Amino acid sequence: xxxxxxxxxxxxxxxxxxxxxxxxxxxxxxxxxxxxxxxxxxxxxxxxxxxxxxxxxxxxxxxxxxxxxxxxxxxxxxxxxxxxxxxxxxxxxxxxxxxxxxxxxxxxxxxxxxxxxxxxxxxxxxxxxxxxxxxxxxxxxxxxxxxxxxxxxxxxxxxxxxxxxxxxxxxxxxxxxxxxxxxxxxxxxxxxxxxxxxxxxxxxxxxxxxxxxxxxxxxxxxxxxxxxxxxxxxxxxxxxxxxxxxxxxxxxxxxxxxxxxxxxxxxxxxxxxxxxxxxxxxxxxxxxxxxxxxxxxxxxxxxxxxxxxxxxxxxxxxxxxxxxxxxxxxxxxxxxxxxxxxxxxxxxxxxxxxxxxxxxxxxxxxxxxxxxxxxxxxxxxxxxxxxxxxxxxxxxxxxxxxxxxxxxx
Ligand code: MG
Numbered sequence: 001x002x003x004x005x006x007x008x009x010x011x012x013x014x015x016x017x018x019x020x021x022x023x024x025x026x027x028x029x030x031x032x033x034x035x036x037x038x039x040x041x042x043x044x045x046x047x048x049x050x051x052x053x054x055x056x057x058x059x060x061x062x063x064x065x066x067x068x069x070x071x072x073x074x075x076x077x078x079x080x081x082x083x084x085x086x087x088x089x090x091x092x093x094x095x096x097x098x099x100x101x102x103x104x105x106x107x108x109x110x111x112x113x114x115x116x117x118x119x120x121x122x123x124x125x126x127x128x129x130x131x132x133x134x135x136x137x138x139x140x141x142x143x144x145x146x147x148x149x150x151x152x153x154x155x156x157x158x159x160x161x162x163x164x165x166x167x168x169x170x171x172x173x174x175x176x177x178x179x180x181x182x183x184x185x186x187x188x189x190x191x192x193x194x195x196x197x198x199x200x201x202x203x204x205x206x207x208x209x210x211x212x213x214x215x216x217x218x219x220x221x222x223x224x225x226x227x228x229x230x231x232x233x234x235x236x237x238x239x240x241x242x243x244x245x246x247x248x249x250x251x252x253x254x255x256x257x258x259x260x261x262x263x264x265x266x267x268x269x270x271x272x273x274x275x276x277x278x279x280x281x282x283x284x285x286x287x288x289x290x291x292x293x294x295x296x297x298x299x300x301x302x303x304x305x306x307x308x309x310x311x312x313x314x315x316x317x318x319x320x321x322x323x324x325x326x327x328x329x330x331x332x333x334x335x336x337x338x339x340x341x342x343x344x345x346x347x348x349x350x351x352x353x354x355x356x357x358x359x360x361x362x363x364x365x366x367x368x369x370x371x372x373x374x375x376x377x378x379x380x381x382x383x384x385x386x387x388x389x390x391x392x393x394x395x396x397x398x399x400x401x402x403x404x405x406x407x408x409x
Contacts, residue, residue, distance in 0.1 A: 163325025223249015
């Protein structure tokens with residue numbers, strides 16, 4: 001009887017999170033026949049909500065405990081004024097979220113760069129509509145996140161803040177980091193780019209020198225009259241590979257192709273969003289002619305965008321804040337690969353909370369742009385870290401983060 005109940009809990013929880021039991025990490029399988037259940041540590045039965053430990057019977061309902069969602073507005077202070085094609089700013093508003101359930105807390109985040117249209121007020125208004133008490137267990141992630149997605153259209157960063165917190169909570173309850181549950185080697189990740197914003201030559205050279213040693217690839221914001229000057233300034237300091245992001249800045253496809261040929265000679269390895277997001281015919285022509293891979297950023301938001309972008313771009317830039325979080329990012333990654341497209345993982349200016357969530361699922365991708373937490377002076381989480389030019393997730397369960405003590409979340 002004891003075995004049956006534990007076996008049911010283990011199996012139902014694993015199925016609910018899309019896992020095979022065999023894929024769970026060592027400590028999670030403590031309920032196997034002939035093994036003593038551990039009273040502490042990270043065995044699944046010890047981590048499940050109270051109802052799962054004390055109630056129910058074989059074949060009964062899944063463990064039940066109510067989830068509580070809460071949030072806090074927070075402003076990220078940027079280390080340097082950030083300039084991209086058309087915008088300049090010194091801070092980024094975010095909303096930090098948490099979902100508590102049976103003594104376990106999952107953390108999430110919505111990052112809100114002003115040009116994307118969401119605000120702290122709109123996120124909080126959305127979160128007030130989210131009623132997680134209607135669900136009996138956080139393990140039913142597909143049901144919960146489908147419900148959240150259907151509350152309102154858009155609000156993708158607000159939805160991501162719930163998605164990330166739920167993933168963190170469920171990973172902690174199971175006792176495993178998500179990169180293990182996805183079956184990924186967290187160290188087999190592409191180097192992260194470090195972004196050099198548009199600025200005068202002296203500032204560009206200084207920022208480039210600061211990045212040397214820590215990064216193996218830099219990203220340059222282009223898309224205007226300063227493009228060649230910026231690249232030459234960086235090339236006077238380093239021969240590191242460079243990615244460029246035009247942020248829709250090139251308006252004419254012939255000029256864009258000329259520029260891409262010039263960039264290829266300068267050691268650039270990829271181009272992000274060369275032209276306005278709706279100019280798909282021009283971009284398809286450019287991708288066909290280009291000697292460098294062309295990635296969609298502004299042209300792609302969610303899973304449903306992918307089919308129309310096949311044959312238009314070489315690859316897509318997946319960002320949790322655009323696509324509503326980890327659940328959809330994982331689906332996008334898999335669909336893009338099935339369509340024969342390249343994939344990169346990107347980010348906004350974010351704390352280590354959202355960056356650590358992204359770090360769970362980008363092993364094996366072609367490029368990464370996960371420098372968001374490195375650009376801020378008041379990161380309120382510890383989690384994924386920069387190691388030899390790569391952002392590497394921690395081994396902690398869930399998304400692998402710990403809030404810093406000085407920050408009450
Ligand atoms: Mg971009």
